[in-house]
Amino acid sequence: MADLRVNIAGVAFKNPVITASGTFGFGQEYARLYDISKLGGISCKGTTLEPRMGNLSPRIAETPSGILNSVGLQNPGVEGFLKNDLPLLENTDTVVIANIAGSQIEDYIETVRRLQGSSVDMIEMNISCPNVKEGGVSFGTSPESVERITKQVKAVAEQPLIVKLTPNVTDIAEIAAAAEAGGADAISLINTLTGMKIDIETRRPLLKNNTGGMSGAAVFPVALRMVWQAANRVQIPVIGLGGITKWQDAVEMLLAGATAVQIGTANFTDAYTPLKVIEGLDAYLDAHGEKSVMDIVGKVQVW
Amino acid sequence: MDNRYPYRKGFLMFQSEYKIQSITQLNPTTYSLVLECAELAAESWCGRFVNIRCGEKPLRRPISISEIDKENGTITLVFEVRGEGTEWLSTRRAGEKLDVLGPLGNGFFPDSAKRAIFIGGGIGCPPMLGAAQEYGENAEAILGFRSAAQIILLDKFKACCQSVDVTTNDGSFGVRGFVTDVLADKLSENKDCVVYACGPMPMLKGVAQMCAQNDVQCFVSLEQRMGCGVGACLVCACKTHEADGEHMRHVCKNGPVFDAKEVDFGG
Numbered sequence: 025m026a027d028l029r030v031n032i033a034g035v036a037f038k039n040p041v042i043t044a045s046g047t048f049g050f051g052q053e054y055a056r057l058y059d060i061s062k063l064g065g066i067s068c069k070g071t072t073l074e075p076r077m078g079n080l081s082p083r084i085a086e087t088p089s090g091i092l093n094s095v096g097l098q099n100p101g102v103e104g105f106l107k108n109d110l111p112l113l114e115n116t117d118t119v120v121i122a123n124i125a126g127s128q129i130e131d132y133i134e135t136v137r138r139l140q141g142s143s144v145d146m147i148e149m150n151i152s153c154p155n156v157k158e159g160g161v162s163f164g165t166s167p168e169s170v171e172r173i174t175k176q177v178k179a180v181a182e183q184p185l186i187v188k189l190t191p192n193v194t195d196i197a198e199i200a201a202a203a204e205a206g207g208a209d210a211i212s213l214i215n216t217l218t219g220m221k222i223d224i225e226t227r228r229p230l231l232k233n234n235t236g237g238m239s240g241a242a243v244f245p246v247a248l249r250m251v252w253q254a255a256n257r258v259q260i261p262v263i264g265l266g267g268i269t270k271w272q273d274a275v276e277m278l279l280a281g282a283t284a285v286q287i288g289t290a291n292f293t294d295a296y297t298p299l300k301v302i303e304g305l306d307a308y309l310d311a312h313g314e315k316s317v318m319d320i321v322g323k324v325q326v327w
Numbered sequence: 328m329d330n331r332y333p334y335r336k337g338f339l340m341f342q343s344e345y346k347i348q349s350i351t352q353l354n355p356t357t358y359s360l361v362l363e364c365a366e367l368a369a370e371s372w373c374g375r376f377v378n379i380r381c382g383e384k385p386l387r388r389p390i391s392i393s394e395i396d397k398e399n400g401t402i403t404l405v406f407e408v409r410g411e412g413t414e415w416l417s418t419r420r421a422g423e424k425l426d427v428l429g430p431l432g433n434g435f436f437p438d439s440a441k442r443a444i445f446i447g448g449g450i451g452c453p454p455m456l457g458a459a460q461e462y463g464e465n466a467e468a469i470l471g472f473r474s475a476a477q478i479i480l481l482d483k484f485k486a487c488c489q490s491v492d493v494t495t496n497d498g499s500f501g502v503r504g505f506v507t508d509v510l511a512d513k514l515s516e517n518k519d520c521v522v523y524a525c526g527p528m529p530m531l532k533g534v535a536q537m538c539a540q541n542d543v544q545c546f547v548s549l550e551q552r553m554g555c556g557v558g559a560c561l562v563c564a565c566k567t568h569e570a571d572g573e574h575m576r577h578v579c580k581n582g583p584v585f586d587a588k589e590v591d592f593g594g
Contacts, residue, residue: 049559056340082552084562086386098561215371217519240385292555293385
């Protein structure tokens with residue numbers, strides 16, 4: 025049994041495996057299948073100041089080794105989250121990360137204010153959603169706006185702030201550096217890559233939103249490269265996600281410089297993926313004589 | 328919000344590998360698969376579904392449960408080959424194992440105290456068979472198909488129902504036309520009934536409209552492209568108009584069965 029514990033911005037995780045926002049609700053659905061306190065953390069469904077209905081269906085399409093989604097941030101709003109969803113996680117021994125999104129900086133600030141005094145352990149700021157018309161990804165594509173929003177939200181955040189980055193940018197290291205400069209306590213990447221699929225019989229996009237965010241195994245090499253570039257640029261912890269479907273992928277992410285990983289789309293294929301990743305990681309560390317998971321973070325030996 | 332309907336809410340679900348007892352072809356594109364899954368069968372009731380892993384596909388395929396045999400610990404799944412996932416499923420053999428997540432969703436809760444009409448359109452017929460079986464011997468069924476070649480499960484419906492009417496679009500079997508043509512006749516005779524339906528959206532829309540016009544309660548089982556199947560990813564959205572306003576419900580968790588008068592068939 026290797027030591028799987030990691031610490032991100034002062035928050036202690038029992039292991040480095042977190043379920044990714046948008047794929048795990050607020051934890052209760054999968055709690056019917058297994059003990060979710062076995063997870064290092066849960067990143068909750070993206071929450072906005074006001075409730076949102078999201079986009080029209082179909083909101084999902086399958087692609088080679090991946091999926092496209094265009095949910096459009098459907099959520100009960102921060103008050104609904106605090107009243108109905110968060111209390112159900114209060115007795116769960118895992119790190120609870122509130123994922124927040126908005127259309128304007130003021131929305132982010134107000135949402136974060138409402139989380140003050142709550143049992144939320146960390147805040148993950150989503151400036152990378154490709155499926156909403158306003159805000160979302162537009163905050164995350166220039167270093168100046170990333171630094172500005174990070175600084176303003178950090179100023180009111182009681183909990184440590186993770187900034188979740190979009191891969192739909194030219195230079196991910198620049199964006200990561202901007203988040204760090206703005207005062208982010210950690211960064212997580214990648215959110216989805218913008219994609220599209222067309223039904224050649226109806227000549228219509230499969231998604232009612234026409235385009236959506238691509239995730240799943242197909243994006244893993246892109247995510248790994250970006251995590252590696254970002255981790256080489258910043259001092260703050262990096263959480264790696266994007267297409268992790270098995271423990272070997274998680275090991276690659278850690279070697280590339282991630283302190284923790286998130287599992288998203290793979291939950292749909294095999295609901296037990298997060299637990300299998302934790303077990304596989306433990307066995308890998310033992311087999312390689314590593315006492316702690318921290319001993320392999322960033323240990324890729326580049327050519 | 329999950330308990331708006333007078334429905335029992337399933338708690339236990341499983342993700343496990345279960346043995347295929349048999350797989351048979353019903354028509355050129357439709358297969359019937361019997362799965363040995365005692366724990367899952369025990370938690371199943373009509374109108375619920377399972378989410379099946381199909382080879383290397385990232386998304387499971389949601390298939391509604393047709394028949395449930397709790398005594399022998401089996402469920403029967405009837406599915407149509409629509410793409411690569413269901414194509415893979417159709418080539419499985421008896422004795423092989425399937426990775427199945429379920430049972431999922433809220434199903435039908437037929438009220439045996441009231442006259443009930445069960446309507447199935449094409450691949451919407453299988454869940455109605457289980458519903459009719461659960462209801463009992465006075466069930467009335469209306470089954471619609473494109474043509475005689477597509478007819479499935481007719482003998483099974485006949486075995487459990489008081490009456491079975493079949494419609495085909497081309498008139499190659501039964502009544503030429505749509506299920507709503509037969510429903511109109513039935514409702515003109517007696518409106519004191521509840522209608523349960525599953526099938527393509529245009530059919531459900533027609534059935535729902537006819538029921539609304541006649542002030543007949545109607546429950547429909549919807550289909551939508553699905554992700555997790557358990558209510559965590561929110562992709563299988565269905566717009567509803569309820570007493571307190573518009574909502575985006577989810578077919579996997581809040582459905583697949585909805586009160587037809589609340590469903591927005593346009594969205």
